[in-house]
Every structure is written in structure tokens, then in C-alpha cells.
Amino acid sequence: MTDNALTKRKAPTRKPTAKKVDGGQLTKYYRDMMLIRRFEERAARAYTEALIGGYCHLNLGEEAAVVGLMSALRDDDYLFTNYREHGYALLRGIDPNRVMAELYGRVDGVSKGWGGSMHMFDMAHRLLGGYGIVGGQLPLATGAALAINYRGLDEVVMCTMGDGTANIGAFHESLNIAALWDLPIVFVVINNGLGMGTTVAKASAEPEIYKRASAYAMASERVDGLDPVLVADAATRAVASARVGKPFLLEVVSERLRGHSVVDPAKYRSAEEVAHLAQFDPVPALAARLVKEKILTTAEVHKIDEDETARADAADAFAKSSAQPDVSTLFDYNYATPVANDSRRLPGEPLFAAAARPSTEASR
Amino acid sequence: MTIKTYRQALHDTLRSEMLRDEDVFLMGEEIGVFEGSYKITAGLLAEFGDKRVRDTPIAEEGFTGAAIGAAMLGLRPVVEIMTINFSLLALDQIVNHAAKIYGMFGGQAKVPLVIRTPGGGGQQLGATHSQNIELYYAFVPGMKVVAPSTPADAKALLLAAIRDDDPVLFLENLALYNTKGDVPDHDTPAEIGRAKITREGHDLTLIGYSRMAYIASNVADALAESEGLDIEVIDLMSLRPLDRETLITSVKKTHAAVVLEDDWLTYGIGAEIAATISDGAFDYLDAPVRRVAMAEVPMPYSKVLESAAFPTNDDVINAIFQTLEAVGRRLKKVGQSHD
Numbered sequence: 001m002t003d004n005a006l007t008k009r010k011a012p013t014r015k016p017t018a019k020k021v022d023g024g025q026l027t028k029y030y031r032d033m034m035l036i037r038r039f040e041e042r043a044a045r046a047y048t049e050a051l052i053g054g055y056c057h058l059n060l061g062e063e064a065a066v067v068g069l070m071s072a073l074r075d076d077d078y079l080f081t082n083y084r085e086h087g088y089a090l091l092r093g094i095d096p097n098r099v100m101a102e103l104y105g106r107v108d109g110v111s112k113g114w115g116g117s118m119h120m121f122d123m124a125h126r127l128l129g130g131y132g133i134v135g136g137q138l139p140l141a142t143g144a145a146l147a148i149n150y151r152g153l154d155e156v157v158m159c160t161m162g163d164g165t166a167n168i169g170a171f172h173e174s175l176n177i178a179a180l181w182d183l184p185i186v187f188v189v190i191n192n193g194l195g196m197g198t199t200v201a202k203a204s205a206e207p208e209i210y211k212r213a214s215a216y217a218m219a220s221e222r223v224d225g226l227d228p229v230l231v232a233d234a235a236t237r238a239v240a241s242a243r244v245g246k247p248f249l250l251e252v253v254s255e256r257l258r259g260h261s262v263v264d265p266a267k268y269r270s271a272e273e274v275a276h277l278a279q280f281d282p283v284p285a286l287a288a289r290l291v292k293e294k295i296l297t298t299a300e301v302h303k304i305d306e307d308e309t310a311r312a313d314a315a316d317a318f319a320k321s322s323a324q325p326d327v328s329t330l331f332d333y334n335y336a337t338p339v340a341n342d343s344r345r346l347p348g349e350p351l352f353a354a355a356a357r358p359s360t361e362a363s364r
Numbered sequence: 365m366t367i368k369t370y371r372q373a374l375h376d377t378l379r380s381e382m383l384r385d386e387d388v389f390l391m392g393e394e395i396g397v398f399e400g401s402y403k404i405t406a407g408l409l410a411e412f413g414d415k416r417v418r419d420t421p422i423a424e425e426g427f428t429g430a431a432i433g434a435a436m437l438g439l440r441p442v443v444e445i446m447t448i449n450f451s452l453l454a455l456d457q458i459v460n461h462a463a464k465i466y467g468m469f470g471g472q473a474k475v476p477l478v479i480r481t482p483g484g485g486g487q488q489l490g491a492t493h494s495q496n497i498e499l500y501y502a503f504v505p506g507m508k509v510v511a512p513s514t515p516a517d518a519k520a521l522l523l524a525a526i527r528d529d530d531p532v533l534f535l536e537n538l539a540l541y542n543t544k545g546d547v548p549d550h551d552t553p554a555e556i557g558r559a560k561i562t563r564e565g566h567d568l569t570l571i572g573y574s575r576m577a578y579i580a581s582n583v584a585d586a587l588a589e590s591e592g593l594d595i596e597v598i599d600l601m602s603l604r605p606l607d608r609e610t611l612i613t614s615v616k617k618t619h620a621a622v623v624l625e626d627d628w629l630t631y632g633i634g635a636e637i638a639a640t641i642s643d644g645a646f647d648y649l650d651a652p653v654r655r656v657a658m659a660e661v662p663m664p665y666s667k668v669l670e671s672a673a674f675p676t677n678d679d680v681i682n683a684i685f686q687t688l689e690a691v692g693r694r695l696k697k698v699g700q701s702h703d
Binding site: 080109111112113114115119121122123129131133136138139140142143144145146147148150169174176177180332333334335336337339340341342343350351352357 | 415423426429430433437441461467468471506508528555605608643
């Protein structure tokens with residue numbers, strides 16, 4: 001195992017949580033992580049039951065990273081993310097019922113059933129999209145930061161991505177522009193060591209991705225993504241930097257406990273590696289810490305689990321009961337500004353209604 | 365009315381829209397200090413400053429995407445892509461993002477973006493700088509694509525594009541920048557999605573857009589003079605949406621059509637026009653729909669080879685004569701050979 005996620009875990013930048021953390025805050029982190037964990041497990045079940053279509057990428061194993069990152073944002077800050085996004089949507093404050101309804105493709109979904117797992121969007125909660133094209137969100141997020149700068153506001157854009165995204169051209173173009181123009185943006189690379197099955201070492205000439213920032217004279221940091229406190233601290237520093245016009249690259253070293261998506265059995269990982277991964281699961285690690293530091297009792301930890309399991313089940317029930325979109329709405333979002341001669345033809349319909357032959361009309 | 369070049373009409377419209385709306389700003393390569401490769405933005409940096417006339421790095425994907433993101437937050441960016449050839453570097457942002465965001469998120473975010481970019485050919489710029497690939501964008505639902513051929517329409521369509529809440533690809537043409545025409549002094553936007561009959565006639569429908577609509581008008585005027593032909597000319601103006609009704613109504617009247625395009629014939633814009641006429645006016649046609657398009661080669665540098673590959677007035681005239689022959693019409697010039 002020369003180039004897998006495990007060796008990466010021994011990176012010298014890893015630091016233990018040194019400072020004393022507020023118990024209430026830690027409990028909230030745990031509740032949020034458990035919300036994501038149980039929601040994603042419920043989504044995976046619905047997917048394997050063929051109730052959810054398309055692709056379905058889960059945040060399992062990344063809960064601490066998601067929780068820490070989202071804790072650093074103000075309500076009026078913006079988030080752009082990729083297709084592994086359910087947890088981000090939940091922690092931006094979007095009702096789990098609406099997130100699950102989107103997975104089911106129903107009218108109550110955050111994107112009204114038009115986006116699915118990869119394309120969730122909610123302007124009210126300033127989640128400006130999950131994006132299905134690797135790297136597609138980077139130029140967009142940079143432009144949102146430009147708009148904030150243009151208007152002289154003090155909001156910040158956070159733009160998250162996977163490790164594979166660091167190798168796409170849009171990464172270079174966006175970081176360069178953000179740094180050139182002093183834009184209020186934090187680029188976050190969730191480095192879970194794997195693209196789909198291709199390791200970071202096989203895809204990135206510089207596998208310590210945060211070092212790429214030096215090419216743009218941009219500040220950067222690498223943080224252990226299995227500890228929500230460390231992630232929150234690093235993200236808070238990064239956001240503070242962006243808020244004064246100094247964009248930031250934050251690399252969050254995480255783990256992907258499952259396959260790339262629900263259907264991926266991850267056969268490229270050895271049994272030994274999979275077994276080894278379990279010890280890097282951030283959720284039981286935080287539970288143990290809460291009990292050890294006497295912040296919560298074991299019974300209280302279980303209660304949080306039960307609460308969040310119930311929320312996930314309720315979201316699933318809500319999604320199942322939400323209406324399917326009516327076919328008559330198919331062309332509702334062709335254009336924001338209505339336009340002449342907009343095509344609203346279903347596949348089997350002719351362009352022009354059948355007309356009498358001109359000879360029978362004696363028109364010629 | 366004021367007589368202006370196509371270039372001046374674009375410049376003046378950008379300027380007046382920037383004065384009207386502070387959310388309108390310009391982005392692109394070399395548009396500020398250098399004043400634009402084709403000088404459309406001359407003087408605007410000095411007048412508006414670098415916040416609103418923003419020189420970008422050579423990064424089409426990055427700055428086009430940034431414009432899309434800024435538009436999602438309510439700004440109204442007008443991006444200049446130096447030539448349409450370079451838009452290929454921004455294809456993912458235009459096709460996968462600008463065109464998708466409104467629908468894909470259930471109508472929650474608009475993208476009021478304009479991408480100005482010229483097509484071309486005929487200037488010995490070689491294979492990578494002589495393409496007309498507006499089809500790539502006209503193919504995509506969610507995009508609007510407009511292509512003015514006169515200074516007046518350049519103004520009216522640019523006004524419409526900037527004030528529209530959807531992504532609009534605004535096709536210019538290198539050969540049109542120095543053409544002149546009357547431009548109204550008032551600010552009245554055109555209606556996107558409408559073609560325009562620029563010359564009424566009964567003998568044949570001649571259809572074009574951008575440079576080829578300009579050629580179509582000139583040829584129709586010349587043939588009226590020399591041959592007494594009464595040709596109806598349609599300027600498509602809007603490639604998406606496509607105004608099919610105007611085409612069909614005209615062909616039902618004239619019974620023949622010639623379609624002009626500066627792109628390639630196979631799968632090109634003209635193919636869609638021909639199919640539309642077949643769908644909507646099949647029984648009215650007295651001759652097959654004829655297309656005039658660029659030769660299907662990577663455009664050579666050699667002037668001789670380029671001239672052979674690029675559609676000319678003579679190519680258009682020949683296509684018209686041959687179509688009218690097929691109809692059975694006797695012409696002063698070519699009709700004699702069939703007596």
C-alpha cells in the first residue's frame with residue numbers, strides 16, 4: 001500500500017485537537033454528523049430498492065469534514081459544491097424532507113425534481129448548486145465571488161470539490177483568477193485519496209494538493225478531515241481570509257468509507273484496507289470522545305442516533321408521499337424570459353400539424 | 365436615424381446599456397487596455413474603469429464560467445470571446461452550465477449573460493480561425509442564439525440580449541464590422557426568436573443569417589436589377605429559437621428556397637432549415653431546397669484555396685438560377701440554354 005489513503009493519513013501536517021472544545025458545540029457536531037450518516041444510509045437503501053434513480057454519491061465517511069466546513073459559513077455566505085452533496089444541503093439548513101424528495105424526483109424536492117442527487121440548489125439557503133461535471137462549479141463559484149466583490153459586500157463563497165478536480169483545467173483557471181482579482185472565495189479540496197478508483201498518487205504529480213496554491217500566491221492549509229473541530233478551525237481561518245479578499249485553498253484529508261457511488265462495490269480495495277478503514281470512521285470516533293470526555297452519556301449518544309434515524313425515516317416517508325411532477329410542466333423552465341417560437345414539442349409530435357394538400361385547396 | 369458601422373452600433377449600444385444599468389459589465393481578453401481585438405470596446409475602459417471593463421487572463425473556460433456565476437447572483441455580464449473558435453475552450457461552461465442552470469435547478473437561478481463573439485472566414489486566418497460553429501450553441505436547449513446582419517439589427521438584438529434573463533450567444537462577423545447602415549437613435553430591443561423578411565418577393569425564398577443575410581440582400585437586389593427577379597429574403601436573426609413559421613409562410617408563397625450558411629453543410633444550420641421546409645411546406649415545393657455552404661475542409665491559408673472554399677455571391681447566384689431552372693422558370697441568362 002504505497003499510494004493509498006492510509007499512507008496519506010500519516011501525513012506530517014496532521015495535528016491532534018489541542019484546545020479544549022465546548023461540549024455543546026461538540027454535541028451539535030455529533031448530531032449533525034449523525035444526521036448525514038443516517039440520511040445517507042437511508043438514501044442508499046432507497047437507491048438499492050430502485051426508488052431513487054440516476055447516480056447517488058454519498059458523504060459517508062466525510063461527515064466530520066462536511067460539519068466542520070459548514071460551521072465556518074455565515075447564513076449569507078454561498079456554497080458551490082459537486083455531486084457528492086447531500087450532507088452539504090442538509091447542513092446548509094435545507095429540510096431533509098426536501099433533500100430526500102429531490103432524490104425521489106418529486107415536486108417537493110429542492111430542485112423540484114429537475115436536478116436529482118447531483119444537482120441540488122436552494123437560493124434561500126445559499127446552496128448554489130451541486131454540479132455533476134467535475135470542476136464545473138469552480139468558474140461559477142469564482143464568478144459568484146466576483147459579484148460579491150463587484151457589489152462591495154462582505155459575503156464569502158465556499159467552493160468544495162474532490163481531489164480529482166485539482167487536475168482539471170478549470171481548477172487552474174479559477175484559482176488564478178480568484179487570486180488575481182482578490183476574490184472572497186475558499187476553494188476546498190476534499191481529498192479522500194481516490195478519484196473513482198484512481199488514487200491521488202496516480203493522478204496528481206503533487207499529491208499534497210494544498211501546495212498547488214503557491215502557484216497562485218494563495219494561502220493554503222491541509223487539515224485532518226476526520227476531526228470536525230480541526231476542520232472547523234481551519235475553515236474558519238480560511239473563510240476569514242477570504243472575507244478580506246484573500247482567497248484560500250483548504251485541503252481536507254478525508255476517507256471515503258464506501259464505493260464512489262452506491263452501486264460501486266469498490267473491488268479495487270483489498271479486504272485488509274476496508275477493515276483498516278473502519279478505524280477512521282469519524283462518527284463512532286466522536287461518539288467515543290463525547291462519552292470519554294463525559295460530555296454525553298452512552299444513553300444520550302444513542303438518543304441522538306435514534307432521533308436522526310427517525311428524521312431520515314420521516315424524510316423517506318415524506319419523499320414517497322410527495323407528488324410526481326405533472327408532465328404538463330415539462331416546458332416550464334425552458335427560459336426565464338419567455339421567447340417567441342420556443343419549442344414545446346413532445347418526441348412523437350410533428351413540427352407542423354398535418355394540413356390538406358394544396359392541390360385539394362385549389363390554392364395554386 | 366444615424367448612419368453607423370456595425371462596429372460602432374455595437375460599441376454605442378454597449379456604452380448606453382452600461383450607462384443605463386450599473387449591473388451591466390464587460391469581461392474578456394484584451395477588451396480594456398488594448399480596446400478589443402476588433403475595437404468594439406474602444407474607449408470604454410477609460411470611461412467606466414476596470415471594475416466594469418475587465419481584462420481577463422487567457423482563460424476562456426475560467427472567465428466565461430465566472431461570468432455565468434456572476435450572472436447567477438444578478439449581475440448582467442457581457443463577455444467578449446475574441447473569435448467563436450476560442451469559445452470551444454469554454455464549451456463546458458456554456459453548454460453544461462449556462463444553458464442548464466435555469467432548468468436543472470427548477471427555475472431557481474437565472475443566467476442573464478451575453479457572450480459576444482465573431483464568426484469569420486475569408487481573411488486567410490487558416491483552419492483554426494475561420495470556423496463558423498454557432499450551430500454548437502444553437503443545438504442546445506436553454507441557449508438563445510442571435511445573429512444580426514445589419515448595424516440596426518446589431519443594436520436592437522444587443523439591447524434585447526443584454527436585457528434578457530437567459531444566456532444569449534450573440535454572433536457577430538468579422539466581415540460585417542465595417543459595413544454601414546441606418547441605425548435608429550431610440551433604444552428599441554428586437555424580439556428574440558423572430559426572423560425578418562428583409563425583402564418581399566414571389567419568385568424564390570432566399571434565407572440567410574449574419575454575413576450570409578447581408579450577401580442575400582445584395583444578391584437579391586442585384587438580380588432584381590439584372591434579371592428582373594422578385595426574390596424574397598429572410599434574415600433568420602435568431603438561430604435558437606428558430607422562427608419556422610416565417611420560413612414556411614414564405615415558401616408556401618414562393619414554392620422554392622435557397623439557404624445560405626457560412627458553416628459546413630453536413631448537419632449545419634441549413635440542414636435544419638431544409639428539414640423545416642420539408643416538414644411544413646412539402647407539397648408547396650416546386651424544386652428541392654438548395655443549400656450554399658462552406659466547403660467541408662479545414663480552411664486552407666492559401667488565398668486561392670480559401671476563396672474556393674468560402675461561399676461567394678456567385679455561388680449564391682448560381683444556386684438561385686439552378687433552383688429556378690428546376691422550377692421551370694425561364695431566365696434571361698441561363699434560360700436560353702434550355703430553349
